Amino acid sequence: xxxxxVLASILVFGFGGIARAAQAGGPTPKATVSDTPEAVSLNLGxxxxxxxxxxxxxxxxxxxxAAQMEEADAPAFRVNGQWNPVKRVTSVRQQPxxxxxxxxxxxxxxxxxxxxxxxxxxxxxxxxxANAATVEAIRGANKLAASEEVYGFGEMWNGHxxxxxxxxxxxxxxxxxxxxxxxxxxxxxxxYAWFLNYGGRVHFDVGKAQADRLTYEAPSxxxxxxxxxxxxxxxxxxxxxxxxxxxxxxxxxxxMPWFWLQAPPDDPYGSSYTGAGALVAARRYKALDIxxxxxWFEPRWETARNSFDPSPExxxxxxxLIKQLxxxxxxxxxxxxxxxxxxxxxxxxxxxxxxxxxxxxKVPDLDAKNRLGYRYIDFLNPAAREWWxxxxxxxxxxxxxxxxxxxxxxxxxxxxxxxxxxxKDAHNSFAYYYNLTYxxxxxxxxxxxxxxxxxxxxxxSNSLTNFKWPGDLAASFNANGISSTVYSSLSLAFSGIPFxxxxxxxxxxxxxxxxxxxxxxxxxxxPGMQTLSMPWWFSKHAQDHYRYLSWLHTELIPLWMTLAxxxxxxxxxxxxxxxxxxxxxxxxxxxxxxxxVGNALLAAPxxxxxxxxxxxxxxxxxxxxxxxxxxxxxxxxxxWKGDLWHMPLYVREGAIIPMEVKNHVTGFGWAESxxxxxxxxWPKASGSSTFTLHDREAPVTFTATSSQQDVSDVxxxxxxxxxIFRIHVAQTPPTQVSVIKDGQPVALERTPSALAFRTxxxxxxxxxxxxxxxxxxxxxxxxxxxxRIQR
Numbered sequence: 001x002x003x004x005x006v007l008a009s010i011l012v013f014g015f016g017g018i019a020r021a022a023q024a025g026g027p028t029p030k031a032t033v034s035d036t037p038e039a040v041s042l043n044l045g046x047x048x049x050x051x052x053x054x055x056x057x058x059x060x061x062x063x064x065x066a067a068q069m070e071e072a073d074a075p076a077f078r079v080n081g082q083w084n085p086v087k088r089v090t091s092v093r094q095q096p097x098x099x100x101x102x103x104x105x106x107x108x109x110x111x112x113x114x115x116x117x118x119x120x121x122x123x124x125x126x127x128x129x130a131n132a133a134t135v136e137a138i139r140g141a142n143k144l145a146a147s148e149e150v151y152g153f154g155e156m157w158n159g160h161x162x163x164x165x166x167x168x169x170x171x172x173x174x175x176x177x178x179x180x181x182x183x184x185x186x187x188x189x190x191x192y193a194w195f196l197n198y199g200g201r202v203h204f205d206v207g208k209a210q211a212d213r214l215t216y217e218a219p220s221x222x223x224x225x226x227x228x229x230x231x232x233x234x235x236x237x238x239x240x241x242x243x244x245x246x247x248x249x250x251x252x253x254x255x256m257p258w259f260w261l262q263a264p265p266d267d268p269y270g271s272s273y274t275g276a277g278a279l280v281a282a283r284r285y286k287a288l289d290i291x292x293x294x295x296w297f298e299p300r301w302e303t304a305r306n307s308f309d310p311s312p313e314x315x316x317x318x319x320x321l322i323k324q325l326x327x328x329x330x331x332x333x334x335x336x337x338x339x340x341x342x343x344x345x346x347x348x349x350x351x352x353x354x355x356x357x358x359x360x361x362k363v364p365d366l367d368a369k370n371r372l373g374y375r376y377i378d379f380l381n382p383a384a385r386e387w388w389x390x391x392x393x394x395x396x397x398x399x400x401x402x403x404x405x406x407x408x409x410x411x412x413x414x415x416x417x418x419x420x421x422x423x424k425d426a427h428n429s430f431a432y433y434y435n436l437t438y439x440x441x442x443x444x445x446x447x448x449x450x451x452x453x454x455x456x457x458x459x460x461s462n463s464l465t466n467f468k469w470p471g472d473l474a475a476s477f478n479a480n481g482i483s484s485t486v487y488s489s490l491s492l493a494f495s496g497i498p499f500x501x502x503x504x505x506x507x508x509x510x511x512x513x514x515x516x517x518x519x520x521x522x523x524x525x526x527p528g529m530q531t532l533s534m535p536w537w538f539s540k541h542a543q544d545h546y547r548y549l550s551w552l553h554t555e556l557i558p559l560w561m562t563l564a565x566x567x568x569x570x571x572x573x574x575x576x577x578x579x580x581x582x583x584x585x586x587x588x589x590x591x592x593x594x595x596x597v598g599n600a601l602l603a604a605p606x607x608x609x610x611x612x613x614x615x616x617x618x619x620x621x622x623x624x625x626x627x628x629x630x631x632x633x634x635x636x637x638x639x640w641k642g643d644l645w646h647m648p649l650y651v652r653e654g655a656i657i658p659m660e661v662k663n664h665v666t667g668f669g670w671a672e673s674x675x676x677x678x679x680x681x682w683p684k685a686s687g688s689s690t691f692t693l694h695d696r697e698a699p700v701t702f703t704a705t706s707s708q709q710d711v712s713d714v715x716x717x718x719x720x721x722x723x724i725f726r727i728h729v730a731q732t733p734p735t736q737v738s739v740i741k742d743g744q745p746v747a748l749e750r751t752p753s754a755l756a757f758r759t760x761x762x763x764x765x766x767x768x769x770x771x772x773x774x775x776x777x778x779x780x781x782x783x784x785x786x787x788r789i790q791r
Contacts (some may be wrong), residue, residue, distance in 0.1 A: 031098030031118035036316045040092050042100060045121030047229030049460035052481065054088035054749030056104070057292035058126070058595050060227050068192040068229055070156040072213040073141040075223055077106065077130040083139070084108045086128065105131065122239040128222045128223040139217035140657040144207050145772045148190050148542055149579070149589040150214065151233075153204070154183035155457075155470060156491035159479050161577055161592040170202040172456060174426050176507075177484050180409035180456040182428055184216070184241070189583060193236040195244070195459065197224040198413025199429025219424065233583055238571040241496045243461030246725035250499055252695075254451045254466065256293020257550045258284070258501070258530035259403075268510040269539050273300065275315035281534060282328045289665075290535060290547045291554045294451065295325065296333035296404050304642070305374060306336055308394040319500075320401035333402040333451055334395055338434045339374030346391055350377065351532060354622055355384035357423070358414045359592045376411065379433035380426070389441040396445050402467075403442075408434045432464075439464035453501065454527070460714035462496045467528050469501045475511035482519050483505070483607040486593055489526065493573035493580070493595075499564070500575065513538050514609070514644055517545060521647045524549035527560055527574045545645055551665040557659035558677060563598050565694035574598070582618040587635060591616050600655040601625070604640065606649035612641040613648065621653035623682055628728055629772065654689030655682045656702050661724075668726060676724040676777070683712060683727065687745035697721065710791040720780050725787065727774040732791040734774055737765040740786035748776070 032043045041050040046063045059070040076085035084106040091103040102114040112130045116167045117126055135720075144150070148652035150163045157179045158168055163186070170182040184196040198200060202218040209215070226243070230236030241247075264270040265281040270367070278295055285292045301318075310318035322332045340356075342346050349357050357376035378384045411430045415423035435454050442450040452465040461468075470488045474481045485502040492500060504523040510533055511519070517538075523529045535546040544625030562576045573580065575595045578588035594604045594616060602622060604615040624630035626646050630640055640648040651657075658680040661669030669678050681688070681704050688705040700719045706712045710732065714725060738745035749764045751757040757766035757775055763784075765776040776787055 002653050015056065015133060019020070023342050027354060029097065029118040029120050029123075033094050033098055033100065034079065035092050035094070040089070040100060040102070042098055042116055042118060042124060044118050044124060045228075046375055047122055047124075047227075049116065049126075049227065051089065051102070056086040056088055057151070060229060062191065062229055062231070066191075067145070068190045068293045069194060070143045071141065072143045073215075075128055075138065075140040077112070077132065078137040078139070079108075079110075079130065079132045079135055079137050080137070082108070084110065084130070086114075088751075089114075092506070093651065095599045104128070119226070119243055119408060120239065123226060123228045123243055123581045125224065125226045127225075130222070135221040137217060137219045138288050139215065140223070141213045141215040144188075144212050144214055145190055146212075147586070148188050150186050151491065151494040152183070152186040152193070153491060154185065154495050154652055155179070155181035155468075155488045155497075156172070157484060157488060159483070159487055159592075161487055161490045162579075162590040163204075165206065165208055165211075167205045168203075169198075169210040170428065171432070174410050175482050176474050176588075177488070178409060178455060179459075181458065181472050181492065181495075181497070183433070183459050183495055184218070185495060186214075187233055187236050188238070189233055189579070189589060191230045191232055193228040193230075193240040195226045195228075195240065197226065199426045199458070201427065211349075234572065234580055237334055237494060237496070241462070241571040245460040246569075246571060247462040247496065247498050247564075248448065248466045249462070249564045250451060250466035251295050251449045252557065252561060252753070255527060255553075255557045256329075257291055258296075258528065259292050259534070260296050260298065260530065260532055261534075262298055262532060263509050265534055268533065273298070274313070275301070275321045279328075280325055281319070282325055282330055284371070284534070286328060287525060288536065288543070290545065291550050292356060293331065293554075294333065294530075295330050295331060296335060296402075298335050301334050302395075304341065306340055306391070307344045308336075308391045309345065310395075310398055319399050326399075331401040331451065332399065333404055334400050336392070336395075336403045336405055337374070337407045338377050338379065338430075339407070340377065341374045344665070347375070347385070350375070350384075351595070353383070353387065354378075355387055357417055358563055359415055365758050371688040377437075377439050378417050379430065380421060384418070385433070385437045385440075387598050391440045392438060396441070399432070399450075400445070402451035402453070403438055404454075405438060405452065405454035405465075406436065408454070409471075416498050416501050429458045432458040432460050433572075435461045437524060440458050457497060459496070460595070462498070467499045467501055468492065468497050469503065469528070469530070471504065472507035475506035475508045475515050477515070480499075482515060482522070482605075483593070484604055486595075486607065489575060490577045490592065490595055490723070493575060493577055496571065497575040498567040498575075499527045500688045501526055501530050504529070504531040505533045507532070509533065510537055513542050517542055517644055518606055518647070520546050520549050522603075523551045525575065525603050525649075527564075527599070529553045541645070548665055551663070555659045555661050555666060555668060555678075555699050556657070557573070557660050557691060559598065559600070562658065562691075562693055565699075566598070572704045573701075576605075578616070578618055585618050585635060587616060588618055589625065596652075600657050601651055602648075602650040602652065606712045611643050614638070615640050617650070621685075622650040623653065623728065625649040625651055631730075643777040653682055654684045654687070655703070656680070656689060656691035658691075658693050658695070669757050672752075673724055676722045678726055679725045681714065681725060682730075685749060712789040712791075714787040714789070716785050719786070723778050725774070725776040725778070727789070729772045729774050729777070729791075732768065733767055733772075734765075734789050734791050736790045737774070737776055738790075739763060739778065739782070739784035740788060741747065741782070741784045745788050746784075 074085040093101040100116040115127045165169040180572040184202040187193040198220045205215045228239040315321040413424040454469040505516035535543045566572045582588040655681045661678045692701045703715045
């Protein structure tokens with residue numbers, strides 16, 4: 001089992017059917033309270049929460065005293081159509097551990113209460129409840145500093161990643177695009193994160209109506225806000241995930257490219273797709289030497305939606321079909337949804353036992369259905385979850401290694417779920433329980449060796465699932481097409497879901513070739529690379545380009561695994577908005593259409609028909625990935641001009657990228673490279689850089705150092721692996737390469753050609769004059785872990 005760093009691992013039913021984080025294990029956070037006639041403050045250790053008593057005013061400062069979060073208006077409750085803000089604190093009572101119980105007075109003279117709970121040295125939860133029979137809604141406002149940007153809110157679809165100046169509802173819905181992973185959560189460059197624990201509609205105005213304030217409003221009956229402090233935006237996100245759940249590390253095979261079909265493999269417009277078609281496609285991938293490691297079956301795989309009984313029309317021997325696909329190197333998943341319907345054999349059981357989401361006036365309710373007529377399973381009901389997991393297990397026992405979870409974003413407002421929870425209050429958060437239901441049974445059978453790809457998700461879903469895909473997009477350059485996959489993915493990067501994918505070419509069987517190619521370039525740089533359109537449906541040039549991209553994505557599996565561990569351990573997204581790494585550079589704050597892969601690669605997808613675009617380069621030197629003799633110095637903005645078969649992609653100076661090279665397709669090695677880990681380096685002209693590889697063995701740290709004395713060193717910690725170092729030489733070619741053994745340099749033999757290097761067996765080196773690349777082979781059995789390169 002993988003290491004779990006989640007501080008809040010007990011999830012209970014909280015207000016509105018929302019998963020609340022409660023501390024589990026470890027000591028209660030030690031917080032100190034200061035109570036004066038003017039204010040009460042809670043020092044968490046690494047942040048301080050202060051509440052002015054009269055008038056009420058809440059603020060949070062960092063350990064260094066820097067202002068982070070501050071209310072612009074007091075929180076207000078709407079009762080009988082009138083807004084009643086909190087007026088003042090009338091009394092303070094301190095509980096063990098620093099928890100504060102506050103008595104409040106509202107503007108209309110009525111009473112309310114507040115509970116302020118320390119959750120960690122960086123986080124506190126503030127819950128405000130009005131003592132009124134009926135609270136119709138809540139609202140509040142937080143200040144925006146003159147220089148502050150805001151990110152997050154889950155999977156955003158408004159064409160922006162930086163949200164200052166925007167107004168929107170956090171409310172999942174169907175459409176193209178499908179909007180299915182909104183979260184009432186944000187993080188800012190003031191280095192704090194904010195979360196409102198409410199699973200229904202929340203309206204946000206992020207400095208649009210008034211430039212200096214972020215306002216929110218929700219039809220909730222109480223406030224439950226959690227504040228997270230950090231020394232950087234990235235650290236604030238880490239503290240948020242430390243309490244709400246850290247991402248699960250996908251299995252290694254999940255980083256192979258994926259394909260799936262909704263038509264026969266040789267007829268994109270056909271309609272007779274069966275399991276045999278998957279076998280035909282898998283063999284075609286093999287014949288074309290295009291790597292693929294995952295496929296899934298669409299709805300036809302089962303007898304009804306969702307029976308989990310394999311359909312004999314789809315395959316007369318379903319387990320045998322899966323075994324055949326596994327023999328071709330594929331793990332097999334299946335489509336599923338949170339519904340059943342009268343055509344399914346499990347429907348009667350669901351009705352009999354009250355496992356369906358219902359309306360209060362109907363017993364049993366058969367009217368609570370989604371837009372297609374299917375009935376929701378009430379995943380908030382533990383008994384319903386357990387029963388549905390028994391249904392899911394039928395598919396697992398047949399050989400399925402996971403599920404693509406469709407839908408879950410259209411729970412009706414007027415239904416009632418387990419515990420009396422209203423649909424309107426759990427419309428967004430229902431996705432969490434949907435994810436939980438499948439995750440629990442998959443873990444029971446597979447531990448962590450499964451794959452789950454939901455469309456809908458909510459806060460905490462990242463600790464349950466491993467991948468996420470954005471739903472249906474159009475095959476266009478418009479806002480509902482290719483650009484949305486970039487904006488939505490980068491918003492999720494701030495929101496705790498790092499393992500992302502997209503339907504390359506959109507949710508159409510056959511997209512225009514130029515859109516499919518541009519989309520494939522993006523998909524290859526996401527952790528999950530998948531296509532519905534088969535490569536052979538396009539031109540030979542497009543097919544060959546997809547083959548190249550698929551091999552590049554596959555060769556990067558050691559990097560994907562490393563970044564997966566960083567996501568789990570540090571909450572760092574795999575693809576990172578520029579502000580994540582370059583927060584000190586304010587020019588990066590509003591760059592919505594570029595990202596880095598880890599810290600090594602800078603990608604600027606082409607999101608238009610033209611083969612050019614502006615690219616912003618943060619500070620440093622950036623090598624053109626396609627021709628690294630070309631270098632751009634940042635910070636600067638440059639106009640990129642190219643062609644359809646390239647996109648703006650750059651390597652950061654100092655980058656160390658681990659690769660698993662098995663052939664010559666990408667140019668990073670040869671077939672003879674397969675037994676080795678290829679370490680691709682672009683050393684700094686002067687200085688050092690480090691990279692820690694997390695993959696098949698204990699972490700191995702590599703350090704590359706260059707000096708002005710024409711000597712460079714590469715060192716690495718203990719490892720049982722053999723390596724080929726592929727080092728970009730930007731200056732003078734090397735004259736000698738040595739390994740350091742027992743503290744002494746031992747010169748390696750220089751091979752005269754690439755062919756000689758490829759066929760040699762010992763520790764040696766080769767310099768490619770044309771490509772300015774130094775190749776050095778090292779063997780673990782020689783017990784040397786340092787190279788010295790002299791020029």
